[in-house]
Amino acid sequence: MAAACVRPTDPTAPRHAFTVDVEDWYQSCIDFDAPISDRVVRNTNRILEMLSRTNVRGTFFVQGMVAEALPRVVEALVREGHEVQSHGYSHRPLNRMSRAALRDELERAKKTVEDAAGMSVTAFRAQDFSVLKSNLWALETIAEVGFEIDSSIFPMQSPRYGIGGWTLAPHHVILNGGARLLEVPVAIWARGPLRVPVAGGGYFRVLPEPVLERAIRSIDAAGRPAVIYCHPYEFAPQELAGYANLPWKLRVSQGLGRSRFEARMTRFLRSAPFGPLRDVLDAWSVR
Numbered sequence: 131m132a133a134a135c136v137r138p139t140d141p142t143a144p145r146h147a148f149t150v151d152v153e154d155w156y157q158s159c160i161d162f163d164a165p166i167s168d169r170v171v172r173n174t175n176r177i178l179e180m181l182s183r184t185n186v187r188g189t190f191f192v193q194g195m196v197a198e199a200l201p202r203v204v205e206a207l208v209r210e211g212h213e214v215q216s217h218g219y220s221h222r223p224l225n226r227m228s229r230a231a232l233r234d235e236l237e238r239a240k241k242t243v244e245d246a247a248g249m250s251v252t253a254f255r256a257q258d259f260s261v262l263k264s265n266l267w268a269l270e271t272i273a274e275v276g277f278e279i280d281s282s283i284f285p286m287q288s289p290r291y292g293i294g295g296w297t298l299a300p301h302h303v304i305l306n307g308g309a310r311l312l313e314v315p316v317a318i319w320a321r322g323p324l325r326v327p328v329a330g331g332g333y334f335r336v337l338p339e340p341v342l343e344r345a346i347r348s349i350d351a352a353g354r355p356a357v358i359y360c361h362p363y364e365f366a367p368q369e370l371a372g373y374a375n376l377p378w379k380l381r382v383s384q385g386l387g388r389s390r391f392e393a394r395m396t397r398f399l400r401s402a403p404f405g406p407l408r409d410v411l412d413a414w415s416v417r
Contacts, residue, residue, distance in 0.1 A: 135299055135354050136415035143413035144405025146317075146346060146356040148188040149281070149330075150177060151217050151255060152196055152203070155363035156373070158221035158257070159380070166199040169369065173362030174203055178210060180365075180392060184399040188212050189407040191255040191281075194219030194242035204246035213406035215253040216243050216277070223260035224268050224282075232268055236275045253407065255359075256282035259291040259316075269303055273311045281357065281407070285315040286325035298325075299354040300416045312416070314407065317356040319345035330359035335387025339394060346402055355410045364391050 138145055152174060157164040174190075181188060190207050192214055197204050207214050218224070219238040227235060236254070244251050254277040261268050261282040272280050280303075287294035298318055302310045316329035327333045328345040349356040363369055367388040370381060387394075405413075 137353060138413040144410050145350060145403045147407040147410040148186060148404040149359045149407060150188060150190045151359055151361050152190050152192040153221055162220055162222050166195050170196055170200055170362055171203055173366050176365040177362060180396055184396060186399050186404050187406050189215055191215045191217035192243050193217045194239040197242045197246040201246040208247050213408050214247045216240055216251050217255050218257040221257045223258055224256045225260045225262050225265040232271050236271060240275060252277060253279035259284040263293055269311055270305050273305055273309050279312045279314060281314045283313060283315055285318050314357060317349055317358055319348055332383055335391055343401060355414050364388055
């Protein structure tokens with residue numbers, strides 16, 4: 131069921147959402163059991179400095195292990211007026227979990243971030259967009275543990291994740307028993323039958339800036355907010371140099387565009403009105 135997206139009339143309201151998935155690159159990509167490192171503090175601080183320069187507030191989906199190991203990171207986000215939400219507890223994909231394991235993961239995810247933030251957490255984004263056709267039942271557990279908003283589904287099929295044909299606009303998913311969960315997909319540019327990923331990650335690092343700008347304008351014209359995302363480690367171009375044994379495909383995919391990413395993101399945040407997810411949904415009167 132589609133939610134009603136009413137185009138904002140307030141020219142000062144944020145129209146598009148800037149979101150960050152707060153995780154430690156090595157722990158999330160290489161070794162799920164590795165300890166969270168202080169790299170997260172340094173890299174998140176770079177994002178906070180950029181947002182201060184551009185006068186933008188954002189939404190930070192924080193991994194529970196990060197909140198547990200480095201609560202000062204979460205405290206800094208709250209202190210500077212950013213929205214804090216959940217990005218799972220570990221970085222293990224949800225589609226590899228049983229129902230019991232998923233419930234434990236989500237309960238720990240919610241509690242650890244709430245404890246660090248000192249406030250309720252109501253929105254969730256799955257690690258690696260790991261809500262797929264095969265585990266759509268996960269949305270039921272996400273709602274059952276107390277989340278009201280989900281941003282876990284990548285609304286196009288990619289080699290690693292996504293659901294082809296998924297609704298692009300924010301919409302309510304009706305779950306078993308009649309419960310509702312507001313699903314807020316990340317930005318996809320619809321070009322006729324084609325869907326072009328423009329939301330973040332490697333797509334945002336390598337696509338030409340004019341393409342990204344045109345995509346955001348097109349999404350706005352189609353009557354929906356654009357939700358973009360990034361990670362703290364993308365602001366650290368030298369971080370991969372310390373890992374000599376990385377597979378070359380991973381080194382290329384993770385390293386492309388990092389050296390110019392901060393400057394590119396700074397220009398982008400100044401080109402359109404961005405803000406935290408909660409304010410963007412309010413501006414578009416999404417109910």
